[in-house]
Amino acid sequence: xxxxxxxxxxxxxxxxxxxxxxxxxxxxxxxxxxxxxxxxxxxxxxxxxxxxxxxxxxxxxxxxxxxxxxxxxxxxxxxxxxxxxxxxxxxxxxxxxxxxxxxxxxxxxxxxxxxxxxxxxxxxxxxxxxxxxxxxxxxxxxxxxxxxxxxxxxxxxxxxxxxxxxxxxxxxxxxxxxxxxxxxxxxxxxxxxxxxxxxxxxxxxxxxxxxxxxxxxxxxxxxxxxxxxxxxxxxxxxxxxxxxxxxxxxxxxxxxxxxxxxxxxxxxxxxxxxxxxxxxxxxxxxxxxxxxxxxxxxxxxxxxxxxxxxxxxxxxxxxxxxxxxxxxxxxxxxxxxxxxxxxxxxxxxxxxxxxxxxxxxxxxxxxxxxxxxxxxxxxxxxxxxxxxxxxxxxxxxxxxxxxxxxxxxxxxxxxxxxxxxxxxxxxxxxxxxxxxxxxxxxxxxxxxxxxxxxxxxxxxxxxxxxxxxxxxxxxxxxxxxxxxxxxxxxxxxxxxxxxxxxxxxxxxxxxxxxxxxxxxxxxxxxxxxxxxxxxxxxxxxxxxxxxxxxxxxxxxxxxxxxxxxxxxxxxxxxxxxxxxxxxxxxxxxxxxxxxxxxxxxxxxxxxxxxxxxxxxxxxxxxxxxxxxxxxxxxxxxxxxxxxxxxxxxxxxxxxxxxxxxxxxxxxxxxxxxxxxxxxxxxxxxxxxxxxxxxxxxxxxxxxxxxxxxxxxxxxxxxxxxxxxxxxxxxxxxxxxxxxxxxxxxxxxxxxxxxxxxxxxxxxxxxxxxxxxxxxxxxxxxxxxxxxxxxxxxxxxxxxxxxxxxxxxxxxxxxxxxxxxxxxxxxxxxxxxxxxxxxxxxxxxxxxxxxxxxxxxxxxxxxxxxxxxxxxxxxxxxxxxxxxxxxxxxxxxxxxxxxxxxxxxxxxxxxxxxxxxxxxxxxxxxxxxxxxxxxxxxxxxxxxxx
Numbered sequence: 001x002x003x004x005x006x007x008x009x010x011x012x013x014x015x016x017x018x019x020x021x022x023x024x025x026x027x028x029x030x031x032x033x034x035x036x037x038x039x040x041x042x043x044x045x046x047x048x049x050x051x052x053x054x055x056x057x058x059x060x061x062x063x064x065x066x067x068x069x070x071x072x073x074x075x076x077x078x079x080x081x082x083x084x085x086x087x088x089x090x091x092x093x094x095x096x097x098x099x100x101x102x103x104x105x106x107x108x109x110x111x112x113x114x115x116x117x118x119x120x121x122x123x124x125x126x127x128x129x130x131x132x133x134x135x136x137x138x139x140x141x142x143x144x145x146x147x148x149x150x151x152x153x154x155x156x157x158x159x160x161x162x163x164x165x166x167x168x169x170x171x172x173x174x175x176x177x178x179x180x181x182x183x184x185x186x187x188x189x190x191x192x193x194x195x196x197x198x199x200x201x202x203x204x205x206x207x208x209x210x211x212x213x214x215x216x217x218x219x220x221x222x223x224x225x226x227x228x229x230x231x232x233x234x235x236x237x238x239x240x241x242x243x244x245x246x247x248x249x250x251x252x253x254x255x256x257x258x259x260x261x262x263x264x265x266x267x268x269x270x271x272x273x274x275x276x277x278x279x280x281x282x283x284x285x286x287x288x289x290x291x292x293x294x295x296x297x298x299x300x301x302x303x304x305x306x307x308x309x310x311x312x313x314x315x316x317x318x319x320x321x322x323x324x325x326x327x328x329x330x331x332x333x334x335x336x337x338x339x340x341x342x343x344x345x346x347x348x349x350x351x352x353x354x355x356x357x358x359x360x361x362x363x364x365x366x367x368x369x370x371x372x373x374x375x376x377x378x379x380x381x382x383x384x385x386x387x388x389x390x391x392x393x394x395x396x397x398x399x400x401x402x403x404x405x406x407x408x409x410x411x412x413x414x415x416x417x418x419x420x421x422x423x424x425x426x427x428x429x430x431x432x433x434x435x436x437x438x439x440x441x442x443x444x445x446x447x448x449x450x451x452x453x454x455x456x457x458x459x460x461x462x463x464x465x466x467x468x469x470x471x472x473x474x475x476x477x478x479x480x481x482x483x484x485x486x487x488x489x490x491x492x493x494x495x496x497x498x499x500x501x502x503x504x505x506x507x508x509x510x511x512x513x514x515x516x517x518x519x520x521x522x523x524x525x526x527x528x529x530x531x532x533x534x535x536x537x538x539x540x541x542x543x544x545x546x547x548x549x550x551x552x553x554x555x556x557x558x559x560x561x562x563x564x565x566x567x568x569x570x571x572x573x574x575x576x577x578x579x580x581x582x583x584x585x586x587x588x589x590x591x592x593x594x595x596x597x598x599x600x601x602x603x604x605x606x607x608x609x610x611x612x613x614x615x616x617x618x619x620x621x622x623x624x625x626x627x628x629x630x631x632x633x634x635x636x637x638x639x640x641x642x643x644x645x646x647x648x649x650x651x652x653x654x655x656x657x658x659x660x661x662x663x664x665x666x667x668x669x670x671x672x673x674x675x676x677x678x679x680x681x682x683x684x685x686x687x688x689x690x691x692x693x694x695x696x697x698x699x700x701x702x703x704x705x706x707x708x709x710x711x712x713x714x715x716x717x718x719x720x721x722x723x724x725x726x727x728x729x730x731x732x733x734x735x736x737x738x739x740x741x742x743x744x745x746x747x748x749x750x751x752x753x754x755x756x757x758x759x760x761x762x763x764x765x766x767x768x769x770x771x772x773x774x775x776x777x778x779x780x781x782x783x784x785x786x787x788x789x790x791x792x793x794x795x796x797x798x799x800x801x802x803x804x805x806x807x808x809x810x811x812x813x814x815x816x817x818x819x820x821x822x823x824x825x826x827x828x829x830x831x832x833x834x835x836x837x838x839x840x841x842x843x844x845x846x847x848x849x850x851x852x853x854x855x856x857x858x859x860x861x862x863x864x865x866x867x868x869x870x871x872x873x874x875x876x877x878x879x880x881x882x883x884x885x886x887x888x889x890x891x892x893x894x895x896x897x898x899x900x901x902x903x904x905x906x907x908x909x910x911x912x913x914x915x916x917x918x919x920x921x922x923x924x925x926x927x928x929x930x931x932x933x934x935x936x937x938x939x940x941x942x943x944x945x
Contacts, residue, residue, distance in 0.1 A: 190232025534785025
């Protein structure tokens with residue numbers, strides 16, 4: 001498994017997040033507040049002397065409980081006052097308070113949700129009843145634009161929505177596509193308010209203690225309804241501008257690799273020798289030297305250990321509008337619109353050591369290993385050893401300056417015509433369209449290197465706070481050369497168009513027959529370009545003032561001492577928890593002068609520069625459902641139930657460029673599948689305040705969008721070729737749920753639930769290792785200067801080649817959910833204004849994953865590994881064939897919980913919230929000897945008053 005120090009979600013302990021100071025100025029009037037809620041109105045007792053009048057936050061909790069209690073399926077909800085009264089920066093952070101939901105964070109903000117151990121890929125999100133997609137860009141190590149089906153909630157301010165409803169069990173009338181949950185996001189409802197014009201404004205300040213920045217967060221609502229109650233208009237707006245700073249370390253994964261030499265116990269053992277122009281693994285020193293070289297090679301060590309400074313300048317704004325007309329008691333027509341704009345400027349500055357692909361030229365002195373075989377400490381140099389046949393290259397001490405400009409626009413318009421056709425028959429005709437455009441016009445990295453650095457050391461005894469000492473003056477620009485430039489602009493578009501008809505017929509009292517049909521068109525386009533190059537490739541300058549002339553070697557660049565036009569910036573991490581002895585100040589290339597010097601933005605970034613990563617998918621879904629709903633008594637036991645079946649047929653077309661005749665040609669592969677999805681929900685009421693819920697359903701999730709590409713995706717930095725599979729069919733799950741809920745007092749609940757999901761036909765990756773030439777792809781698509789390009793035809797030309805297929809094995813996810821809502825209204829005096837909310841989810845999951853690694857053997861000079869390729873026979877770590885390894889389900893944390901302690905009276909309210917998500921595996925790795933990538937546990941404390 002991966003031995004990883006993770007940055008971001010894992011949160012090294014000195015990476016402090018935002019300190020949110022939220023002060024509300026003003027409040028919505030009663031009518032406007034009502035306009036922000038869609039839950040059934042609470043039945044409130046007549047207030048008696050000394051009773052608590054239920055308004056504000058407590059009212060919202062009661063309305064959310066009403067939604068939950070009155071639903072036949074398992075449903076959780078958050079309504080507007082609840083949303084507005086938490087210091088949530090976006091929708092994901094609001095949703096994390098629902099039992100069974102955990103969130104992934106990016107830069108201190110919630111981004112995507114996981115429901116009962118299933119990632120966002122398995123969640124269907126609807127905005128005003130219409131399926132939609134929203135994507136943002138995750139930068140940094142392992143980052144990239146969201147080009148999958150998961151929904152990025154950080155694009156939206158939570159204040160724009162009147163309620164968030166999460167359906168955890170299946171119903172035939174619910175849109176298909178989810179193994180985990182269907183999440184409904186609903187905006188304003190004009191006729192829910194009192195007559196007249198009502199409005200409100202909320203102003204907050206958000207402060208980040210590291211960036212020392214305070215930004216505004218403003219939201220407002222305006223609602224008008226005529227005196228007759230037949231016409232209403234609702235508009236709302238939200239704006240927030242925040243600047244956040246992260247400080248911490250990142251290993252960019254850990255890896256296995258053979259070193260040039262190993263010094264231990266006072267003796268030095270040479271591990272590589274040069275034979276026939278190639279380097280082969282041939283340890284000296286007899287059995288002792290062989291053991292020392294093997295131990296170092298098979299141990300995991302950090303791939304690119306580094307410390308860095310990351311800043312986020314975020315601008316989030318959104319607008320909603322709705323017009324509702326009810327000319328008679330039988331007709332209701334509503335048109336809703338939503339526009340959201342998210343703009344982030346992200347910068348990252350890193351000081352790092354590039355072990356990656358340079359290990360064979362590095363000497364390791366006095367390594368320290370932990371009980372898992374990780375090389376957690378050592379001193380390293382790149383000098384030539386006494387054996388002059390050894391590889392004489394040095395490691396690189398590298399500094400990166402990254403700048404990203406991302407802009408996300410989301411637009412949706414939808415209409416709903418609700419018509420009472422007869423006293424026992426009604427119909428709803430809905431239509432809508434949405435478009436999400438995620439554009440990253442700039443994603444630039446400037447790289448400066450010090451190839452002569454020596455005496456580097458690291459110590460990962462404390463994985464969260466390692467000591468990284470660079471052994472050189474990292475603040476002196478004269479030690480560095482500008483060697484590499486990168487720019488990777490992308491544009492991702494998701495479009496949905498939906499038309500559906502839902503009918504509800506009640507032939508007899510408390511028995512409903514629901515039928516409906518739907519058509520949905522989905523279009524996904526991923527456009528990518530690359531402007532990547534090192535300064536010198538094949539000993540020729542590629543760009544800059546010396547372009548086209550000879551250079552000293554492939555590692556040569558523009559020395560900053562000789563080219564003062566390349567400016568630098570000094571980065572100082574300060575004292576933020578890193579251990580003594582850590583190098584905490586360094587220079588990076590100035591972005592403006594560096595890009596001007598290299599002419600980066602004069603280079604083409606057309607899709608033709610990244611042919612294998614441009615693709616599109618279209619899907620057309622059509623189908624129908626039949627559902628029965630009944631309420632009644634059986635042997636003096638009240639019950640409610642629904643059951644039915646949903647049929648959906650999907651036609652797909654996956655397009656990309658495929659390699660052919662030394663070039664690329666457009667290819668489109670059609671596909672078709674259909675599914676029958678039965679479901680049943682049964683509620684039993686042994687008492688008026690107790691609900692027992694039982695449910696079973698068949699569910700589906702369509703394959704991830706990148707996996708459907710008929711082309712290959714190339715990663716020349718990690719030696720990976722990934723082939724898509726347009727023939728993938730959906731993952732299927734059989735879901736079982738049971739719960740008991742006790743509404744023991746007003747605004748109060750204690751519940752226990754259990755769930756089980758048996759997932760079949762999921763996806764897995766089949767992995768092999770071979771040379772790049774074996775793929776048949778033209779070498780011209782490899783960016784010059786990348787490790788994959790530089791190693792073509794050498795002993796290092798070993799690539800991980802993978803393809804996604806439907807898995808023949810099944811996975812299981814089981815869990816328990818506990819939920820408590822308890823206002824202290826039973827206490828005397830001011831104590832009755834306190835209350836607590838809390839939930840806990842425990843998950844146990846099992847999944848078989850096809851992986852490759854870790855390496856367990858070394859090949860000596862002249863020997864071969866089992867099933868060896870040309871490259872492996874030349875020496876080094878033996879490649880590992882794919883094998884299946886059991887683990888928890890990817891994305892599933894074993895433990896998540898949320899707790900809130902609140903106080904609210906007529907004049908003052910305050911809340912303190914704590915959330916925790918346990919460790920989880922994020923993905924299979926299949927690179928650098930790793931099996932899984934994952935994150936450590938994460939916790940956050942929020943407060944507002």
